[in-house]
Amino acid sequence: MNNTQQQFKHNLEQIFDFSLNFNQLKDIQRLFHEIKIRDQITEQQIISKLTVDQIIQNSNGRNKFVNIKRHLIDLRFPLSSKNQAIDPGQIFLAELKPSLTHIHPQSANFIPELIYIEEKAKNSYLSQRFTEKFPDTQVIIINNCLEYVKNNQFDLKDLKKPIVFIVQENWDFIKPCPCTKNHIGCNYWIFNLGFGCPYDCSYCFLQQYTNFPGIVLPANLDDFFQKFDAFYQKINQPIRIGTGEFCDSLALDYITGYAEKLIEFFRDKPVYFELKTKSNNISNILKLKASKNIIISWSLNPQSIVKAEELLTANLEQRLDAALAVQEKGFSLGFHFDPVIYSENWQELYQQVIDLLYKRLKPPFSWISIGTLRGTRKLKNAAELRFPESNIFYGELFLGPDKKLRYPKFLRKQIYHKMQEMIRKYDPKTPVYLCMEDADCWQTISNDLQSSKAVEKYLIADK
Ligand code: SF4
Structure with a gap:
């Protein structure tokens, strides 16, 4: 686990008073990442939405993770969550990896190397x-x-x-x-x-x-x-x-x-x-x-x-x-x-x-x-x-x-x-x-x- 992940885990565990295992952290981190990009919002803004959720506040142990994940899924899929119950098994949550750089061809004028x-x-x-x-x-x-x-x-x-x-x-x-x-x-x-x-x-x-x-x-x-x-x-x-x-x-x-x-x-x-x-x-x-x-x-x-x-x-x-x-x-x-x-x-x-x-x-x-x-x-x-x-x-x-x-x-x-x-x-x-x-x-x-x-x-x- 790198420093950023450790810091993220520590923050969430402090705020919500629970602990996350590796797979739970992977899912939560992925959902945060996708919500931040698609909605152009910060980590803090997402946390603020979670902290006012009464169901999260009133849950303990593994249920707390389940409810945080459920709320994040609703934020990640706002349109679908209004229309249907979302099956978590249909959501693809891969581990986050650093992106590649300098990989796109620069010109439509193709010159083979x-x-x-x-x-x-x-x-x-x-x-x-x-x-x-x-x-x-x-x-x-x-x-x-x-x-x-x-x-x-x-x-x-x-x-x-x-x-x-x-x-x-x-x-x-x-x-x-x-x-x-x-x-x-x-x-x-x-x-x-x-x-x-x-x-x-x-x-x-x-x-x-x-x-x-x-x-x-x-x-x-x-x-x-x-x-x-x-x-x-x-x-x-x-x-x-x-x-x-x-x-x-x-x-x-x-x-x-x-x-x-x-x-x-x-x-x-x-x-x-x-x-x-x-x-x-x-x-x-x-x-x-x-x-x-x-x-x-x-x-x-x-x-x-x-x-x-x-x-x-x-x-x-x-x-x-x-x-x-x-x-x-x-x-x-x-x-x-x-x-x-x-x-x-x-x-x-x-x-x-x-x-x-x-x-x-x-x-x-x-x-x-x-x-x-x-x-x-x-x-x-x-x-x-x-x-x-x-x-x-x-x-x-x-x-x-x-x-x-x-x-x-x-x-x-x-x-x-x-x-x-x-x-x-x-x-x-x-x-x-x-x-x-x-x-x-x-x-x-x-x-x-x-x-x-x-x-x-x-x-x-x-x-
Ligand atoms: S034009 Fe078609 S084949 Fe070429 S990169 Fe786009 S989708 Fe792929």
Whole structure:
């Protein structure tokens, strides 16, 4: 126990005349920390609230700890505590750790510090592009990028190191989007073109994969295309597929040139191919002949959230400008309000984004998704260490049956209902769907969409 913890323990024990064991101290300290940050108040102000609580005053022994914790939970989750009894088992209270410093990339202009190229990919077009564009960057040829993992112990502070791995992908080509257990999916397919991202979003789930820094880019696109043809022969029905699950589809397109190859490959196929981004890197796309089955989509959030939580990404105006340019060129558009982040004025903030979207762009779009902030415990830990100034994980998030942190059901339903209402005022046609939600939440936006198959059909109908 460090000095600060000892002092904190001593103070509380003196004031409340009880004693705390290590686990109790850990919980209380964590709750104090989160309340201080989310409400911008001092330790003393929290103590003042506790000292006037009659139930705490009248309790003894272990009950005193239980009642202090209960009061702190009410302060930590003010909205939920007014709506429902809070189950302490659904609250995630990790031990406090010092945050990391100097870990965020400083510029959206990505310049690799090192380029690792797998032997089999050394003569590829992608290796050539990187070595021509960055002639001063050291290139290291390796047999397999897993060698790097074996020989370099990973530290979370290295996550965004500007290292590139150009690889020959051998097996991980196409897979179904895993969604989450007991939730309604949308039967989306992932074309696994890359892992890692030059941007730095505080809520990015890639932060929880903590054994690999940098960005992995496969060079053998022709193998992906062959695998896709073989896969498609088997399923032979329209599907939705995209690349933006483990990367941003366009963040590095000005170097990789992936978009052109993908669009040319998918343009006449009976599939809906999506490139999902927070960038405005569309110059390669604008050079191409448009096709309606190619959907360029943008994640949208209020500019205050973009600025605070989506570091180095294009701002909201830039994203909408880029969307307008690709729409005018003739491509289809999609939008993702994901994650919607709750705050007291969330409705006003998202209404402004929706007003702006429909002022600038002409519906209908291919689809709009809505998802609320969520993540594993590991993600919250990583985000807290990497983004000490962010308070989004100090929102009203509880552990669900799948052990992911989410806003409580009543709040999610309220958000989905309102978001859909705001969208529908402008746009009766665009299919609106939820990301990673259960049947109960889906009912707030539709009574008919109660299976993944039904959602998939809804999203690709009439296109
Ligand atoms: S743009 Fe997407 S992949 Fe990149 S850091 Fe943000 S959430 Fe992660």
